Amino acid sequence: MLNDQELLRYSRQILLQHVDIDGQLRLKESRVLIVGLGGLGSPVALYLAAAGVGELHLADFDTVDLTNLQRQIVHDTDSVGLTKVDSAIRRLSAINPEITLVAHRTALDEDSLAAAVAAVDLVLDCSDNFSTREAVNAACVAAGKPLVSGAAIRLEGQLSVFDPRRPESPCYHCLYGHGSEAELTCSEAGVVGPLVGLVGSLQALEAMKLLVGFGEPLVGRLLLIDALGSRFRELRVKRDPGCSVCGPKHA
Numbered sequence: 001m002l003n004d005q006e007l008l009r010y011s012r013q014i015l016l017q018h019v020d021i022d023g024q025l026r027l028k029e030s031r032v033l034i035v036g037l038g039g040l041g042s043p044v045a046l047y048l049a050a051a052g053v054g055e056l057h058l059a060d061f062d063t064v065d066l067t068n069l070q071r072q073i074v075h076d077t078d079s080v081g082l083t084k085v086d087s088a089i090r091r092l093s094a095i096n097p098e099i100t101l102v103a104h105r106t107a108l109d110e111d112s113l114a115a116a117v118a119a120v121d122l123v124l125d126c127s128d129n130f131s132t133r134e135a136v137n138a139a140c141v142a143a144g145k146p147l148v149s150g151a152a153i154r155l156e157g158q159l160s161v162f163d164p165r166r167p168e169s170p171c172y173h174c175l176y177g178h179g180s181e182a183e184l185t186c187s188e189a190g191v192v193g194p195l196v197g198l199v200g201s202l203q204a205l206e207a208m209k210l211l212v213g214f215g216e217p218l219v220g221r222l223l224l225i226d227a228l229g230s231r232f233r234e235l236r237v238k239r240d241p242g243c244s245v246c247g248p249k250h251a
């Protein structure tokens with residue numbers, strides 16, 4: 001049930017026929033894992049906390065640095081030196097005291113990642129490196145959990161949803177597993193705040209759609225964002241039947 005305060009707090013989204021009381025209850029009963037509390041994870045965590053997702057599981061082993069604040073908007077100047085998880089918990093619980101926040105402050109190995117993924121309904125990959133993305137994808141495929149994946153570097157962003165519950169859905173490895181170009185990180189290549197904000201906001205929106213069950217999720221499609229030209233492009237992406245992660249031999 002929703003109490004009077006919750007009905008008021010969420011009234012503007014409950015007004016939508018796509019959400020309504022039932023959808024709000026579904027959000028309240030949902031558990032979500034956010035991997036990475038940086039530029040993407042910041043808007044993801046802020047919007048999903050504000051929207052009333054019942055349990056947010058927050059994973060990051062890093063601490064807040066001054067160079068983060070240009071884009072990682074869940075943290076503030078007073079948070080420099082704190083763990084990103086504790087910094088985010090302070091801000092998110094101030095935004096919405098009705099929700100539960102679960103902390104993962106240490107790096108997740110294969111077993112702890114599998115357990116963290118098994119404990120939730122949906123995962124958002126907001127990490128900044130290929131090896132984490134591959135590990136999170138493999139854990140999601142193994143557990144049959146939907147994965148909302150976003151990335152941004154320089155002035156380009158990418159977004160897709162991988163949902164192993166749908167037989168036609170590719171996984172992250174189907175798309176990127178065949179030797180990607182040299183890995184770049186934001187600390188080396190640079191990135192602008194509003195672009196990671198945009199990609200993270202879209203990730204939060206895709207998560208809400210999947211949890212509530214409305215709209216058409218970005219499954220089998222890769223959204224490419226060109227910030228320089230203000231252009232959005234969409235590529236169809238297919239499941240790779242020989243994929244070493246989600247292929248039939250490993251299903």
Ligand SMILES: [Zn+2]
Nearest residue numbers: 171174243246
């Ligand atoms: Zn695959």
